[in-house]
Amino acid sequence: SILLYTYRQKHPFNFVLLGFYTVSISFVVGLTCAFTS
Structure with missing residues (x-):
């Protein structure tokens, strides 16, 4: 969340990170669903 806020100015990198x-x-x-069921 903080990382996304820091890199929101870098447009392509933000989409890659997201x-x-x-x-x-x-x-x-x-x-988790595979191992708990």
Whole structure:
């Protein structure tokens, strides 16, 4: 969150960071659902 606020001026890097964050969160949620069910 602080990292996104710091790099919001760098336009392409912000989208790359946001995409990586979204993919990593969905991957962690997927692994959690796979191992708890």
